Each structure stands twice: as structure tokens, then as C-alpha cells.
Amino acid sequence: MGELARTIDQPGYFIKLCGSSDELRSAMPSGWGLDQERYFMTGRQASTPQPLTQGYTIEIEQSDMIRRVAIRYESGDQAASGYAVESHDAFIYDRIETAPAYRRKGLGSVVMASLAQTKRGDVPEFLVATNEGRLLYEALGWRVLSPYATAFL
Known part of the structure; x- marks a missing residue:
């Protein structure tokens, strides 16, 4: 390195x-x-999303290996979003995010479940989580495989 x-x-x-x-x-x-x-984590995401409450809409886009989910509030604000990519060997969640004003409403779970519904194969699932995210994912049954560090110039 x-x-x-x-x-x-x-x-x-x-x-x-x-x-x-x-x-x-x-x-x-x-x-x-x-x-x-x-934290580099692995687990299984439930693929049955809870229904969105009134005022929210969901957009799901898929292009080859890449998937994107966005949840918008009726004001047009993007409340939550996330990406995933599926290869022959893995399904990787990325940039799962809920805007601060929309947290604690279950939107992150809807994003994750909606992405999981796009899986084609029975492959392991992975993600990289912040410390706050790690606590949430561990509560959902995910486990840490390794710490994950990033250096930048």
C-alpha cells in the first residue's frame, strides 16, 4: 500500500x-x-419491504448489475436512497442513506428490502457501514467481517 x-x-x-x-x-x-x-459486514436482508406511509413514493432503477432505490416525500425531497451491485459472487449494498429529517421512520429498511428484491442469484450480501450503521445492521442480524479503512490524499 x-x-x-x-x-x-x-x-x-x-x-x-x-x-x-x-x-x-x-x-x-x-x-x-x-x-x-x-466496517465490512455480511448478512441477509429481508426482501419484503414494509409499505410506505402516505406521502412517500419509491423509485427503483436497474441497469445491468447496478440497482438504485430512492424514496421521495411529497414535497419532492429525497428522503432515503441506496445502491446495490450484483456480480456472480456477491450482492453489495452501497450508499444507503436516510436524510436527517426523515430518520426513524423505517425508510432505510424499505430501501434495503427493495434493493434485496432485485437480487437474481443466491449470493452472499455485503456492505460497508459507519459505526452508527454497524449498530443498526448488527441489530438486524448482520455481522462484522473486518474493520474497513480508507486513506486519501
């Missing part, structure tokens, strides 16, 4: 590690920063 980092001199590149921030920090040359530590 350190060798790779020394070949990069422009911002906008990231080096990621299934390992701790301390491990990544020790390999990086000076000038590189670290993002908050995250």
Missing part, C-alpha cells in the same frame, strides 16, 4: 483496506489522511 501511495501525487484517489485504520496509517507516507473507520 505504501508503495502504491508513493506513486500518487494528485488528490481524488483513495486506498482502501479490509483492516484497521492503524494498520493503514502505518503503511501510508506523510500527506495522506484517513477517513473515519468503517
Whole structure:
């Protein structure tokens, strides 16, 4: 990793590690920063979403391997969204997010379940979670495989 980092001199590149921030920090040359530590997790997402409450609509887009779900409130605000990609070997959730004003309404669960409904194969499911997300996903039965660190220039 350190060798790779020394070949990069422009911002906008990231080096990621299934390992701790301390491990990544020790390999990086000076000038590189670290993002908050995250967690690489696996689990099974229930694929039966709860119905949306009145005032919300859901958009589901699928293009080859990539899936996108967005939930909008009647005002037009994007309340929650998420992405997933499915390969032959894995289904990976990404950027699952609920806007602060819309949290604690079950919208994140609807996003996850809606993405899970698009799965074609019986492949393992993965995601990278923040510390706050890790607590939520663990409560849903997901488990941490590894800490996940990101360095940036």
C-alpha cells in the first residue's frame, strides 16, 4: 500500500483496506489522511419491504448489475436512497442513506428490502457501514467481517 501511495501525487484517489485504520496509517507516507473507520459486514436482508406511509413514493432503477432505490416525500425531497451491485459472487449494498429529517421512520429498511428484491442469484450480501450503521445492521442480524479503512490524499 505504501508503495502504491508513493506513486500518487494528485488528490481524488483513495486506498482502501479490509483492516484497521492503524494498520493503514502505518503503511501510508506523510500527506495522506484517513477517513473515519468503517466496517465490512455480511448478512441477509429481508426482501419484503414494509409499505410506505402516505406521502412517500419509491423509485427503483436497474441497469445491468447496478440497482438504485430512492424514496421521495411529497414535497419532492429525497428522503432515503441506496445502491446495490450484483456480480456472480456477491450482492453489495452501497450508499444507503436516510436524510436527517426523515430518520426513524423505517425508510432505510424499505430501501434495503427493495434493493434485496432485485437480487437474481443466491449470493452472499455485503456492505460497508459507519459505526452508527454497524449498530443498526448488527441489530438486524448482520455481522462484522473486518474493520474497513480508507486513506486519501
